[in-house]
Amino acid sequence: MKQQGLFENSTHKGESLPLPDADVTYYANWLAGSEADLLLRTLRSQIKWQQETISLYGKQHLVPRLQAWHGDPDCIYQYSGLTMQPQPWIAPLLQLKERCEAIAGNAFNSVLLNWYRHGQDSMGLHADDEPELGREPVIASLTLGAERPFIFKHRTLPKRHTLTLHHGSLLLMAGRTQLNYLHGISKTVKAVGDRINLTFRYIYPQE
Ligand SMILES: O=C(O)CCC(=O)C(=O)O
Ligand SMILES: [Fe+2]
Numbered sequence: 001m002k003q004q005g006l007f008e009n010s011t012h013k014g015e016s017l018p019l020p021d022a023d024v025t026y027y028a029n030w031l032a033g034s035e036a037d038l039l040l041r042t043l044r045s046q047i048k049w050q051q052e053t054i055s056l057y058g059k060q061h062l063v064p065r066l067q068a069w070h071g072d073p074d075c076i077y078q079y080s081g082l083t084m085q086p087q088p089w090i091a092p093l094l095q096l097k098e099r100c101e102a103i104a105g106n107a108f109n110s111v112l113l114n115w116y117r118h119g120q121d122s123m124g125l126h127a128d129d130e131p132e133l134g135r136e137p138v139i140a141s142l143t144l145g146a147e148r149p150f151i152f153k154h155r156t157l158p159k160r161h162t163l164t165l166h167h168g169s170l171l172l173m174a175g176r177t178q179l180n181y182l183h184g185i186s187k188t189v190k191a192v193g194d195r196i197n198l199t200f201r202y203i204y205p206q207e
Contacts, residue, residue: 071110
């Protein structure tokens with residue numbers, strides 16, 4: 001029996017994506033529409049959003065989206081030369097964390113929030129494979145707001161898969177997904193509304 005079956009019920013039907021060498025489950029309607037609407041409004045106003053600067057090959061670039069990092073006090077996250085100190089949990093994030101833990105069967109101690117304000121905001125192809133995430137991280141990704149194509153690209157095979165993440169959907173990435181695939185959100189010239197994505201993660205303390 002597939003492990004996903006353990007968490008299936010009438011409202012939370014997960015769909016396993018047809019990706020070789022990966023373990024990705026998609027719950028299109030994880031949150032009810034009204035709950036997702038309320039959460040989108042709450043997070044827009046309650047989160048202290050920041051636009052970070054990263055250094056790539058010695059040059060400074062503004063990250064093309066707004067971000068925030070919340071979690072337990074020892075959850076320090078480093079990527080692209082950025083060191084993110086966690087903001088404390090706030091009630092709506094803590095409740096979501098617990099619900100993600102229940103469906104994923106995995107503990108989370110932090111969440112990265114990304115706010116794509118319009119079609120020119122994006123996230124380049126990457127893997128969530130920093131050492132502090134461990135070898136085969138389980139990542140729970142909640143999408144609110146506008147639908148944007150989410151791209152998976154296999155690292156060595158000519159395999160690409162694009163899916164549209166629905167308002168209120170949850171995407172679980174586990175197993176060898178980060179080892180074998182990159183993922184990202186492209187820019188678009190289409191007129192699209194804003195989108196907030198939350199990725200719940202477990203950060204191992206670094207010596
Ligand atoms: O916005 C998304 O759906 C992807 C976010 C992501 O990949 C990340 O935060 O690492
Ligand atoms: Fe990611």
